[in-house]
Amino acid sequence: xxxxxLRKIRKQWGEVVAVEDLDLVIEDGEFVAxxxxxxxxxxxxxFMLAGIYMPTAGELLFDGIPVNEVEAKDRNVGIVFQSYALxxxxxxxxNIMFPLKFKGVPKAEAARRAVEAARxxxxxxxxxxxxxxxxxxxxxxxxLARALVKEPQLLLLDEPLSNLDATLRLSMRTExxxxxxxxxxxTVLVTxxxxxxxxxxxxxxxxxxxxxxxxxxxxDLYERPDSLFVASFIGAPPINLLPGEARDGRLAVGGTELExxxxxxxxxxxxxxxxxxxxGEGGLPATVLDVExxxxxxxxxxxxxxxxxxxxxxxxxxxxxxxxRTAFTFDPEDxxxxxxxxxxxxxxxxxxxxx
Amino acid sequence: MAxxxxxxxxxxxxxARRARWRRTAGQSLLIxxxxxxxxxxxxxxxxxxxxxxxxxxxxxxxxxxxxxxSVLVPAVVGFGILRIFTDDRRRLWAGAAxxxxxxxxxLLLLVGRDLHLQNYRFLWNPDIVEEIRGxxxxxxxxxxxxxxxxxxxxxxLTQTALVLFVSTLAGYYLSRFQFPGRGGFLQGLLVxxxxxxxxxxxxxxxxxxxxGLLDTLTGVVLVITTLELPFSIFIMKGFxxxxxWDIEMSAMTDGASRRQAFLRVVLPQVRVxxxxxxxxxxxKGWEEYVFVxxxxxxxxxxxxxxxxxxxxxxxxxxxxxxxxxVAVFYILPSFLLYIxxxxxxxxxxxxxxxx
Ligand SMILES: Nc1ncnc2c1ncn2[C@@H]1O[C@H](COP(=O)(O)OP(=O)(O)O)[C@@H](O)[C@H]1O
Ligand SMILES: [Mg+2]
Numbered sequence: 001x002x003x004x005x006l007r008k009i010r011k012q013w014g015e016v017v018a019v020e021d022l023d024l025v026i027e028d029g030e031f032v033a034x035x036x037x038x039x040x041x042x043x044x045x046x047f048m049l050a051g052i053y054m055p056t057a058g059e060l061l062f063d064g065i066p067v068n069e070v071e072a073k074d075r076n077v078g079i080v081f082q083s084y085a086l087x088x089x090x091x092x093x094x095n096i097m098f099p100l101k102f103k104g105v106p107k108a109e110a111a112r113r114a115v116e117a118a119r120x121x122x123x124x125x126x127x128x129x130x131x132x133x134x135x136x137x138x139x140x141x142x143x144l145a146r147a148l149v150k151e152p153q154l155l156l157l158d159e160p161l162s163n164l165d166a167t168l169r170l171s172m173r174t175e176x177x178x179x180x181x182x183x184x185x186x187t188v189l190v191t192x193x194x195x196x197x198x199x200x201x202x203x204x205x206x207x208x209x210x211x212x213x214x215x216x217x218x219x220d221l222y223e224r225p226d227s228l229f230v231a232s233f234i235g236a237p238p239i240n241l242l243p244g245e246a247r248d249g250r251l252a253v254g255g256t257e258l259e260x261x262x263x264x265x266x267x268x269x270x271x272x273x274x275x276x277x278x279x280g281e282g283g284l285p286a287t288v289l290d291v292e293x294x295x296x297x298x299x300x301x302x303x304x305x306x307x308x309x310x311x312x313x314x315x316x317x318x319x320x321x322x323x324x325r326t327a328f329t330f331d332p333e334d335x336x337x338x339x340x341x342x343x344x345x346x347x348x349x350x351x352x353x354x355x
Numbered sequence: 356m357a358x359x360x361x362x363x364x365x366x367x368x369x370x371a372r373r374a375r376w377r378r379t380a381g382q383s384l385l386i387x388x389x390x391x392x393x394x395x396x397x398x399x400x401x402x403x404x405x406x407x408x409x410x411x412x413x414x415x416x417x418x419x420x421x422x423x424x425s426v427l428v429p430a431v432v433g434f435g436i437l438r439i440f441t442d443d444r445r446r447l448w449a450g451a452a453x454x455x456x457x458x459x460x461x462l463l464l465l466v467g468r469d470l471h472l473q474n475y476r477f478l479w480n481p482d483i484v485e486e487i488r489g490x491x492x493x494x495x496x497x498x499x500x501x502x503x504x505x506x507x508x509x510x511x512l513t514q515t516a517l518v519l520f521v522s523t524l525a526g527y528y529l530s531r532f533q534f535p536g537r538g539g540f541l542q543g544l545l546v547x548x549x550x551x552x553x554x555x556x557x558x559x560x561x562x563x564x565x566x567g568l569l570d571t572l573t574g575v576v577l578v579i580t581t582l583e584l585p586f587s588i589f590i591m592k593g594f595x596x597x598x599x600w601d602i603e604m605s606a607m608t609d610g611a612s613r614r615q616a617f618l619r620v621v622l623p624q625v626r627v628x629x630x631x632x633x634x635x636x637x638x639k640g641w642e643e644y645v646f647v648x649x650x651x652x653x654x655x656x657x658x659x660x661x662x663x664x665x666x667x668x669x670x671x672x673x674x675x676x677x678x679x680x681v682a683v684f685y686i687l688p689s690f691l692l693y694i695x696x697x698x699x700x701x702x703x704x705x706x707x708x709x710x
Contacts (some may be wrong), residue, residue, distance in 0.1 A: 051606045072607040079608045085601035089623040102610030150609070 002062045002153040003028045004049065009058035011044050018044040020210045022058070026188065029178050033189045033201035035233070039208040042190040045080075046156050051189060062153065073102065078147030078185075082163070086131040092118070092142050094128040103241045108308045115289040117149040118142075120179065137168045144176070148183060155187040157181070161196055173199055179234055194234050198222070214265050221352040228343040231271050231336060237299055240277075240309045242270045243340065251337075253352050256284075256305035261332055262349035267340040270306075270351060272301065276334035277311035279319070283329030285354060290318045302328060329353060357598045372623075380498040386435045398684075409469045410523060421467040474676035477666075478684070498654050500681070502661035508688075510572055510579075510647075510658055511640030517580045518636040520585050525584075526591025527617065541592075548586040555582075555594060556649055557670030563650055570652050578646055583639055588630045594622070594628030630699045638689050657684045 004026040011019040019041040026032050034042045047053040048060065051072030060068050067075060078099075086095050098116055100110040108117060118124040121141040130137060140160060161169045161174065177200050183277045191197050197204045199219040205230075206213045206221060214226040223233035231239050244253035246264040251257065253270055289308070290301040298318045300311045311328055313319070320326055332350040339346055361514035402420055409419040416491065437450045559578055560569070569575030598621055606616035622629075644660040651661065663685055667678045693700075 022557070044399065047604075049602075050608050052608065066468055072604070073612055074609045075608070076610075081601045081605060083599060085599065085602050085605040087620055089624075146609070229408055241710070271529070290517035 001028050001184060003064070004154060004188075005059075005061040005064070006045075007059040007061070009045075009048060009055045009060060011041070011048060011053060012056050014072065015348070018210055020047070022212060024212065024215065025206060026186060029184045029186055031177070031187045031189070031200065031202045032205060033191060033203070034205045034207060035191055035194060036207035037233070038192055040207045042192075042207060043158055044209075046079070046158055046190050048190060050077050050079050060097075075154075076152050077156060078150060078152035080147050080158065080160050082159040084131075084143040084163075086134075086139055086142060086146075088131055091128055091130050092134070094111060094124065095131065095142060096127075096145045096203035097176050099146060103150065112206055113149055114145075117145040119247030120148065120177070120182075121145045136163050136165075136174065140164065140172065143259075144179065144182065148179070152278070155183075156187045156189065157189045157190055157277045160189070161191070161193070169196075170281060176200065178349065195236065196230045196302040198234070205234065206247050213325050217278060225336065225344070226273075228271075228338045229347075231338070231345075235273060237274050237310050237312060241274045242272075242309075243351055244268055244270050244339075254305055254307040257354065258306075258351040260349070260351055262337075262346070264337060264346050264349045268346065269338045269340050269343075271336040271338065272312040272330055272334060273308070274312040276330045277302075277309060277328050278313065278330070279326055281327060283327040286326055286328045288322055288324045288347070291320065291322055292316045293318065304328065363515050368494075372589060382439050388608070390435070403679045406675055407679035408472065409466070410474060410679065412494050419466050422532075426458050426465060428463045430454050458529055462641055474674075474680035477681060479676055495692050497665070498657060498662075500684070502655060503657045503659050506572060506656060507641055508536070510576055510643070511637045513572075513576050513639040514580050514583070515633050515636040517576070518583050519585060519633050520630055521580075522587035522591045523589045523622075523629060524707070526593075527595050527621070529588065529592045530595035541589075544572060544585040544589050545681070548589065552582045556645070559646070560649055569650060570656060572651075572656060575643070575647055576640075577667065578650065579643055586638065590632055591625065592687040593629055594625040598624045613706055627699050630696060634692060634696050634700060637692060641689050 006022050006024045009019060009022040009024075010017070022045065034045060036042050044053060045340040048055050051070060055068060057067055057221065058107060062075070064182055078106070087098065088124075090098065093111070093114055096114040097110045100113060105113070115120075115124060115127070118127055121143045121144050123138060123145060126142070128353075131142070131288060132144065133179075140163075144160075146291075148286045156177070160228055164172060172198060176189075180215070187196070191202060198221075201218070203215065203217055204221055205215050209227050214221060214230045216224075221230055223235045224236060228241070232241065242253050242266075244251050244258075246252075246268050251260045251262050251264075251268070258353060286303045286304045286309070288300055289303050292299040293316065294312075295323060296316055297314050299313055300313065300320065303313055309328070331355075332352040335351045337346045337349045337351070338344060385565050401424075405420045405423055433454050434451055436446060437454070441447045443448065444567065481497060563569040563574045563578070566574075568577070602620050602624075603616050606615065606620040611619060642660065643658070644664075647658050647661055648664070651657065657665070663678070663681050666681050670677060
């Protein structure tokens with residue numbers, strides 16, 4: 001197990017800067033998710049941790065020791081690739097035993113540990129199959145076993161669930177979390193799926209265009225997003241964003257005005273999560289445009305004086321139908337304001353519906 | 356809805372019958388076509404074989420050919436018909452065995468008396484030409500066929516080993532590493548392959564003469580290897596391109612050095628490519644005529660193609676049987692090689708590493 005530290009890590013290929021000035025500390029035994037859209041440098045970061053890529057600049061430390069120059073084969077890092085990268089010419093048993101071959105583990109012990117690792121991920125009955133005879137989920141488990149068998153000091157997962165179907169994804173999410181708790185290995189998960197990140201990780205590193213946008217717990221990112229980007233990336237259905245103008249303690253949005261709590265001026269963007277909206281007397285007059293049942297919850301598309309809003313209400317049966325007129329309200333603490341120019345959150349600024 | 360169901364069902368059956376008939380007709384046509392186009396290719400070889408086992412000094416027995424054909428053609432056609440009308444494996448085998456037995460019996464009765472192995476006496480009697488033409492042959496004392504056979508084998512095998520070794524390493528390097536001039540190199544390979552090697556005969560002759568490699572097998576091996584390499588490298592590069600990076604990176608995080616990753620993980624994925632390149636190189640070396648004719652003089656350096664050339668030169672018109680027997684002996688190794696590797700060579704056209 002190891003405490004990982006990245007100091008001003010940078011990676012570029014010619015003119016292309018994939019990762020820029022990355023500062024990050026991952027505590028021993030922690031489960032961290034790197035979250036961001038495709039092409040933002042997540043895999044590059046992961047490959048630098050694995051030793052597959054060498055950082056162009058900056059310092060990478062494992063337990064306080066610089067490892068920039070240490071080769072991949074000497075880092076004792078387990079990695080599960082997006083494609084699983086099983087060795088096609090070896091059966092499952094030999095695939096799992098492969099890393100032990102280079103550690104001088106005696107054959108008998110290697111075989112025993114392979115079976116143990118296979119049992120951990122429930123593939124012990126597949127040991128004699130070839131990778132081409134496995135389903136995606138089984139291949140994934142084997143890849144996990146192979147990464148874990150060498151008792152790595154760091155486990156890296158590159159979009160491990162993206163090639164699985166929805167049900168399997170759900171069960172593997174739980175499974176990976178269980179394995180991480182069980183082994184206590186420091187783990188970095190890379191994903192573009194915010195649900196994966198929020199459900200699995202202790203902390204989330206949100207990346208955008210090679211830079212860190214925000215680091216925090218899932219609650220931090222959900223309730224106190226530092227930027228417009230994080231706010232719109234986290235949460236499903238996505239947050240409602242409305243442009244407005246703050247002046248003299250009031251916020252003009254759409255065709256109406258809200259009461260401003262806190263100091264703000266100029267063009268801002270108001271964010272309200274669909275879950276924060278609820279029906280309320282004397283609230284915003286709203287016309288229901290569309291109703292989308294989502295199982296235990298129902299999503300409403302509303303036309304309000306602020307603009308179009310999505311509202312998520314619990315309950316499978318919709319209290320309103322399309323065309324109904326009603327009123328919606330929200331708590332001031334649930335409103336988030338961003339500066340339009342910097343796209344940063346304005347801390348401690350909220351809005352309230354006029355009385 | 357019950358009433359129209361019956362006529363509809365009858366229609367389905369008619370449609371199915373029509374489809375079945377079409378399939379059968381189509382297959383028969385295809386087989387007939389394939390037989391028709393392969394006849395001109397197969398027939399000369401068959402004739403050669405027939406002559407080699409039936410001709411007696413002084414004449415060619417075309418009667419044997421016609422009799423044998425009159426047995427074999429119906430047998431092959433019968434097997435084709437059997438194939439079309441039987442899907443059952445067991446019955447197919449039984450039918451094939453019956454046809455083969457009948458054909459064998461008929462052959463024995465019709466041509467059995469005419470068959471003999473006298474034409475193959477060159478295998479144990481090196482003075483074959485003197486025996487036939489008297490001592491007056493163009494002052495060429497014939498070497499044993501085994502000398503030529505050994506030379507051919509040495510030439511083909513050395514060349515195969517060299518081509519395999521160089522094209523595998525070069526193909527890997529071209530596939531995986533970026534270096535200045537890589538694009539030009541790849542284009543150069545194609546241009547070299549398209550370049551007619553015959554135009555190089557005089558320069559190569561001079562080159563061999565100056566370097567003292569004229570009239571040595573080493574010289575010929577070097578020349579043929581060089582000419583064979585561009586295409587082989589190109590083929591191998593294609594196979595390496597199809598091997599995903601992931602498994603190589605995975606091997607390196609699993610503790611393998613780059614060389615170990617190459618040997619243990621990448622190389623097994625390109626086995627089919629190496630087999631194909633190896634077989635082609637062997638056949639190329641085995642059948643080579645123009646360069647050995649130009650660069651080798653001493654009869655101790657004769658290879659099979661030179662041997663057969665001089666045999667036919669010296670006794671053509673006197674004894675076709677021996678020429679045909681030498682030809683059969685010459686073809687045998689490439690024929691066997693092809694039979695054994697056919698399965699893998701067909702895979703190559705699919706570019707497949709899925710095995
Ligand atoms: N080997 C490479 N050479 C050049 N550019 C690369 C290479 N690998 C990645 N990049 C670039 O770096 C950026 C980040 O890529 P990556 O880390 O794979 O993103 P993702 O977050 O989707 O995993 C992309 O713009 C990509 O084009
Ligand atoms: Mg990626």
